[in-house]
Amino acid sequence: MPQISEAAVREAVREILAQMQLTAPAASPAAASAATPSDGAGVRMTIRDLGPAKAGTSPTEVVVALAPAFGDKLKMKTITGIPHAAVLREILAGIEEEGCTGRVVRFWHTSDVAFAGNAGAKLAGSGIAIGIQSRGTTVIHQRDLFPLQNLELFPQAPVIDLETYRSIGRNAARYAKGETPSPVKQKNDQMARPKYQAIAAVFHIRETSFVDRAKKPVDVEVRFA
Amino acid sequence: MKIAGVDIGNSTTEVALADVAVAGAPPRFLASSRVSTTGIKGTVANIPGVRRALEAAVERAGLKISDIDLVLLNEATPVIGDIAMETITETIITESSMIGHNPNSPGGLGIGVGETVRVGDLDIVAPGRAVIVVIPRSHDFERAASAIGAALGRGVDVQGAIVQGDDGVLIANRLSKVLPIVDEVHLIDQVPLGMLAAVEVADHGQSIQQLSNPYGIATLFQLTSQETAMIIPIAKALIGLRSAVVVRTPAGDVQTRRIPAGSLRLIGQHRTVVAPMDGGADAIMDALAQAAPLQDVAGEPGTNVGGMVERVRHTMSGVTGKPANTIAIRDVLAVDCLVPQRVAGGLAQEFSMENAVGLAAMVNTDKLLMEQLASALHREIGVPVELGGVEANMAILGTLTTPGIDVPLAILDLGAGSTDAAILQRGQPVRSMHLAGAGDMVTMLIQRELDLPGAPESDVAEQIKRHPLAKVESLFHIRHEDNSVRFFKEPLDPSLFGRVALITRDGLTPIPTHHPIDRIRTVRREAKRRVFVRNALRALSAVAPGGNIRALQFVAVVGGSGLDFEVARMLTDILAPHGIVIGTANIRGELGPINAVATGLVLSWVERATTGGGNG
Numbered sequence: 001m002p003q004i005s006e007a008a009v010r011e012a013v014r015e016i017l018a019q020m021q022l023t024a025p026a027a028s029p030a031a032a033s034a035a036t037p038s039d040g041a042g043v044r045m046t047i048r049d050l051g052p053a054k055a056g057t058s059p060t061e062v063v064v065a066l067a068p069a070f071g072d073k074l075k076m077k078t079i080t081g082i083p084h085a086a087v088l089r090e091i092l093a094g095i096e097e098e099g100c101t102g103r104v105v106r107f108w109h110t111s112d113v114a115f116a117g118n119a120g121a122k123l124a125g126s127g128i129a130i131g132i133q134s135r136g137t138t139v140i141h142q143r144d145l146f147p148l149q150n151l152e153l154f155p156q157a158p159v160i161d162l163e164t165y166r167s168i169g170r171n172a173a174r175y176a177k178g179e180t181p182s183p184v185k186q187k188n189d190q191m192a193r194p195k196y197q198a199i200a201a202v203f204h205i206r207e208t209s210f211v212d213r214a215k216k217p218v219d220v221e222v223r224f225a
Numbered sequence: 226m227k228i229a230g231v232d233i234g235n236s237t238t239e240v241a242l243a244d245v246a247v248a249g250a251p252p253r254f255l256a257s258s259r260v261s262t263t264g265i266k267g268t269v270a271n272i273p274g275v276r277r278a279l280e281a282a283v284e285r286a287g288l289k290i291s292d293i294d295l296v297l298l299n300e301a302t303p304v305i306g307d308i309a310m311e312t313i314t315e316t317i318i319t320e321s322s323m324i325g326h327n328p329n330s331p332g333g334l335g336i337g338v339g340e341t342v343r344v345g346d347l348d349i350v351a352p353g354r355a356v357i358v359v360i361p362r363s364h365d366f367e368r369a370a371s372a373i374g375a376a377l378g379r380g381v382d383v384q385g386a387i388v389q390g391d392d393g394v395l396i397a398n399r400l401s402k403v404l405p406i407v408d409e410v411h412l413i414d415q416v417p418l419g420m421l422a423a424v425e426v427a428d429h430g431q432s433i434q435q436l437s438n439p440y441g442i443a444t445l446f447q448l449t450s451q452e453t454a455m456i457i458p459i460a461k462a463l464i465g466l467r468s469a470v471v472v473r474t475p476a477g478d479v480q481t482r483r484i485p486a487g488s489l490r491l492i493g494q495h496r497t498v499v500a501p502m503d504g505g506a507d508a509i510m511d512a513l514a515q516a517a518p519l520q521d522v523a524g525e526p527g528t529n530v531g532g533m534v535e536r537v538r539h540t541m542s543g544v545t546g547k548p549a550n551t552i553a554i555r556d557v558l559a560v561d562c563l564v565p566q567r568v569a570g571g572l573a574q575e576f577s578m579e580n581a582v583g584l585a586a587m588v589n590t591d592k593l594l595m596e597q598l599a600s601a602l603h604r605e606i607g608v609p610v611e612l613g614g615v616e617a618n619m620a621i622l623g624t625l626t627t628p629g630i631d632v633p634l635a636i637l638d639l640g641a642g643s644t645d646a647a648i649l650q651r652g653q654p655v656r657s658m659h660l661a662g663a664g665d666m667v668t669m670l671i672q673r674e675l676d677l678p679g680a681p682e683s684d685v686a687e688q689i690k691r692h693p694l695a696k697v698e699s700l701f702h703i704r705h706e707d708n709s710v711r712f713f714k715e716p717l718d719p720s721l722f723g724r725v726a727l728i729t730r731d732g733l734t735p736i737p738t739h740h741p742i743d744r745i746r747t748v749r750r751e752a753k754r755r756v757f758v759r760n761a762l763r764a765l766s767a768v769a770p771g772g773n774i775r776a777l778q779f780v781a782v783v784g785g786s787g788l789d790f791e792v793a794r795m796l797t798d799i800l801a802p803h804g805i806v807i808g809t810a811n812i813r814g815e816l817g818p819i820n821a822v823a824t825g826l827v828l829s830w831v832e833r834a835t836t837g838g839g840n841g
Contacts, residue, residue, distance in 0.1 A: 179723065
C-alpha cells in the first residue's frame with residue numbers, strides 16, 4: 001500500500017495549478033479581450049452637475065436617484081468592489097433597451113435609499129425611479145407610495161451583480177410602460193449579513209457625511225468612457 | 226327532534242340542521258354549514274370533514290353534536306372523476322435553421338439578408354458583401370455597435386444582427402443605419418456560420434410579413450418551386466411573431482410532428498369503437514356517441530393514453546378496494562386545447578402552441594362503501610346514522626324549495642369531478658345522468674393553457690376560475706375586465722402595482738403571470754364553455770323526454786359551481802332561446818345553489834315519516 005504523504009499531495013497540487021495557469025488564458029481569450037468583463041473593471045464615467053432638478057413630463061422618463069456619495073466620491077465602488085460607473089451604465093442600458101429614457105438625478109438631502117428613490121419617483125415623468133446608494137443597495141420606487149414602501153427592493157448589496165443591475169433597469173422601465181414584469185430574481189446569501197454588516201455601516205456613515213439637508217436635487221449629466 | 230342532513234360531495238361537505246317538532250309538521254331549519262370534503266367521496270376518509278361540518282352547524286344553532294337525534298347521509302352519486310392531459314403535436318427544428326421568438330425588445334426594423342458572420346470576424350469581411358452579424362454575450366453592446374459601425378464605414382453591407390444578450394435596442398440606438406436585430410438568442414453558438422440567413426423585425430404591435438410567407442422566403446433565398454414547398458412549415462411556425470431569423474442550411478427543416486399518443490377503445494353495449502388520440506377531442510366524442518351506451522374504456526397498452534387510463538383505474542381501485550380489472554369507466558369527456566411547449570432544437574428557448582387533448586373519465590363506484598361509511602360515522606359521533614336516499618332525488622327535493630320553481634324540473638349539478646343532471650316529471654320517478662368532466666377539468670385547462678404552476682404547489686388556476694379579473698393601473702385605480710374603472714381613496718398595496726389581480730372576497734390578489742388580462746379572460750371563459758356548457762347540454766339532452774332539450778320547462782343550477790360568477794349566465798345564453806327557464810337555484814329561498822341535497826335529505830325523511838305513519 002503506497003502511503004499518500006503530504007509531500008506527494010503538495011506536488012500534485014502544484015502540478016495542477018501549473019497546468020491551470022497554462023490553460024487559463026488560452027481557454028478564454030474572448031473574456032480577456034472584452035471591454036467590459038463581468039466585474040465592470042475598466043468602465044469610467046464623468047459626472048457633471050446640470051442644475052436644479054424639476055419634475056419631468058415625459059411618460060418614458062425613468063429617474064435614477066443617486067445618493068450623495070454615489071459615483072464621484074469615496075472609492076466610487078460598491079461594497080463588493082463593482083465600479084459605480086459600471087453599475088450606472090447597466091441600469092441605464094436596461095432602461096434604454098426597453099425604449100425608455102433614463103434621467104440621472106443627484107439627491108443631497110438624504111442618504112436613505114428609500115427616501116431618495118421616492119423623491120426621484122416624484123420627479124420622474126413616468127412616476128418610476130431607481131434609488132441607489134454608494135454601497136450598491138437599490139430600490140425601484142413609485143411616486144404614489146410611501147417612502148418606506150417600494151415596488152422592488154434589493155436590500156443585500158453584496159449579492160447584486162451587474163446582470164442584476166441591468167434587470168433592475170429593465171424592470172423599472174417595464175413598470176413605467178404599464179407592463180407587469182416578473183420581479184427581478186434575487187440571490188440570497190445568509191453569510192452576507194455577518195460578513196458585510198460592519199462595512200455596510202461604514203459605507204452608510206460615510207455617505208451620510210455628505211448629506212446636506214438644505215441642498216435641492218440636481219440633474220446630472222453622465223458620460224461613460 | 227333534531228335531524229341533520231349531510232351531503233358529501235366531491236369537494237365540499239354540506240349540512241342542513243332542522244328541528245321536526247311533531248311528525249308530519251314541516252321541518253324548521255336551524256342552521257347550515259359547508260366545509261371542504263376530506264378524502265375521496267364515499268370513503269371513510271370523509272369522516273373528519275363530516276364531523277367538522279356538523280360541528281359548524283350545531284355551533285351556529287347553539288347546540289352540541291350529542292343534541293342531534295339522527296344524521297341522514299346521502300347515498301352519494303356513485304361516480305368518481307379523474308382528469309389527465311396529453312400533448313399530441315410537437316415542433317422540431319433541425320440544423321438550427323430557424324429562430325422564431327418574441328423577445329421583449331428586438332432592435333431596429335425591417336428585413337435583411339446576408340451570410341452569417343461572427344462579430345469578431347467582421348474586420349476581415351470584404352467590402353460590398355452582405356452579412357448578418359452574430360454577436361455573443363462576451364461582446365458588450367458598445368463594442369458590438371462600434372464593430373458594426375466600423376464595418377459599415379468600410380463599405381461592408383451589414384444587413385442585420387443576431388444577438389445573445391438583451392441588447393437589441395441598445396445596439397440599434399448606436400448605429401447610423403436602421404437594421405433588424407433579433408436578440409435574446411440564448412444558444413447563439415449553434416447559429417450556423419457562413420450560411421445565407423434572413424432577419425426580420427416588425428414594428429411595434431405588428432408581426433413579421435416576409436418570413437411568415439412561403440413566397441417571401443422563396444424571394445429572399447431565390448428558391449425553386451420544389452424548395453418552396455419544403456419551407457411551408459417554417460413560414461407557418463413564424464406567423465404572428467414580431468421577429469425571426471431563417472437560416473438556409475442544407476437539410477434544415479421545421480417539423481410539426483404528431484406524437485403517437487395511442488388510441489382509446491370505447492367499449493359500448495352493442496359495439497366497440499377505436500378513436501385515435503391524435504385525432505383530437507372531436508374524434509373521441511364522435512366515437513363515444515357511436516359506442517353509447519358506454520360500458521368501459523381501454524387505452525392502447527404502451528402508449529401515453531394507455532398509461533392515463535390505467536392510472537385512473539388504479540386510483541379508483543385504491544379508493545374502492547376492488548381489483549383494477551373490475552373498475553369500469555362509464556363516461557369520458559375529451560377537450561381540445563393548445564398548450565405552450567418548448568420547441569425541440571430551438572436556439573432562443575422558443576415556445577410553440579401545441580395541440581393537446583384533455584380527458585376526464587368517470588368511474589362507477591359501489592353503494593356498499595356508503596354503508597361502511599355510515600356505520601363508521603355512527604361509531605365516531607355516537608349518533609344514529611341512516612342512508613337517506615339517492616343523491617339526485619334529494620337534490621330535486623331540495624331544489625323545489627326555490628321560490629318560483631315547479632315540476633317538470635330538471636336540475637344541473639356542476640360539481641368538481643362530474644356533471645350530473647336529473648329530471649322530475651309528474652307521476653314519474655326521477656331520472657338522472659352522470660357525466661365525466663366538471664370544475665376540476667376547467668381548472669386543469671386554465672392551468673395548462675396559461676402554463677401556470679399546478680397543484681399541489683399552487684392553486685392559482687383554481688383561483689382564476691373562481692374570481693373576476695382586474696388590472697391595477699395605478700395605486701389609486703383598477704380597471705375591471707369589462708373595462709370599467711374603479712377608484713380608491715387609500716393607496717393600494719405596492720405589491721399590486723401594475724399587476725393583473727383577482728377580485729376576491731378578501732380584496733385584490735395579484736396573480737403571478739405575464740399574460741395580459743384579455744388572454745386570461747378568454748382562456749377562462751373558453752375552458753368553462755368547453756366543459757360546463759358542453760356537458761350541461763350533453764346531460765340535459767340525456768335526461769330530457771325523448772332527448773329533446775326543448776321539452777324541459779324549468780332548469781335550475783345547483784352545487785358549488787352554481788356559485789360561479791359566469792357559468793349560469795353562459796348557460797342562459799345557450800338555453801334561453803329554447804324557451805327554457807334556466808337559472809341558479811335558491812335553496813329555501815336564502816341559500817343560493819348550495820345545500821340542495823342536505824335540505825332534500827331532511828325533507829325526504831319528514832315526508833317518509835308522515836306517509837309511513839311516523840316511525841321516526
